[in-house]
Amino acid sequence: MDDTAGLTERVTAAARAAQASQADDDWHVYWALVRQAVEGDGGQVASRRGTRLLRSSDDLERMVGCDLLGTAADEHEHLRAGAATALLALAEAETVPHVLSSLVCALGRTHDARAVTVLVALSHHEDADLRRQVASQFASAHSALPDGPDVRALIRLTRDRDPDVRNWAAFTLGSQLDQDTTAIREALWRCTTDEYGEVREEGARGLARRHDPRAVPLIAHLLGTDSWSHGLTLDAAAILGVPELLPALAACEFDPPETDRALAACDPARRARIQDDAWKVVLELERLHPDTDAALSSPRYESVHAMKMTVARRQAPDAVYDATALLARADGDPTRAADLVAADLARPAAAL
Secondary structure (H helix, E strand, O other): OOOHHHHHHHHHHHHHHHHHHOOHHHHHHHHHHHHHHOOOHHHHHHHHHHHHHOOOOOHHHHHHHHHHHHHHHHHOHHHHHHHHHHHHHHHOOOOOHHHHHHHHHHHHHHOOOOHHHHHHHHOOOOOHHHHHHHHHHOOOOOOOOOOOHHHHHHHHHOOOOOHHHHHHHHHHHHHHOOOOOHHHHHHHHHHOOOOOHHHHHHHHHHHHHOOOOOHHHHHHHHHOOOOOOHHHHHHHHHHHOOHHHHHHHHOOOOOHHHHHHHHHHHOHHHHHHHHHHHHHHHHHHHHHOOOOEEEEEOOOOOOHHHOEEEEEEOOEEEEEEEHHHHHHHOOOOHHHHHHHHHHHHHOOHHHO
């Protein structure tokens, strides 16, 4: 690794070349160097240099400082609080749009709730690209409050004049956050009538994740249209898992594996069989390994296919499996699936 000054010069030079050319290849080179800079030494050098660059009078250097701090925070959790503090200090005075864009992304990568105040303020910015960035970063830096300022900002951004901003706001509000309030549901419901197709589907999927009954006819309708991404709609159908969607799914010709996954979730008999087989794996595993404690869980906002099997072991990290994927590996045989897990548990923990 270069010394501190040399490393900073290489990253900054790559940024200048990319900014001048605006070529994707040059930006790829730049980001490769940024990632290289945060490797080793726990990201300490990159973090220190990034913090110093935030005080530069050169806006490109401040942008590089944000990118270094954000990447270091993303890779090294122990650096997040310090990175957030430095970035928040810059936010008090920064006005250059492309620096603010890097600042917003870096704050998101710190996962620090203190960033919410800055992100909310920038959600009013006149630059649509910046508002879009803000909408996406609330997924990482948020208040976790049902009616927090971040949630209120996202609800407002679902009405933004720019369709990409509305799309990202609907995606973050509906699919990235788990809060469930009347205000959130009404915002998502409004999204389902947006003139932009992607926003309509994000709104419908967000309602499906919250098991809002209004989502059922919406998803059935979307399955019968030439919408931009049946993948989103099929995922929403699998989350709802209701037999009312079976006719629309049976007529769907998009992506047979994904369609079949939704069909299995909505067919009560197939769904019960999947759940029964998953429990058989747990019981067989406990017979084979009485010293383990296996359990199934299915997140409320995901489909039956998202069942997670967690195997707790004494003096060893828990092993976590996607139960449906595990059964697929075992050709649908619960006993064989348990044998596969048992073989994994026999290996050193580091190999899992």
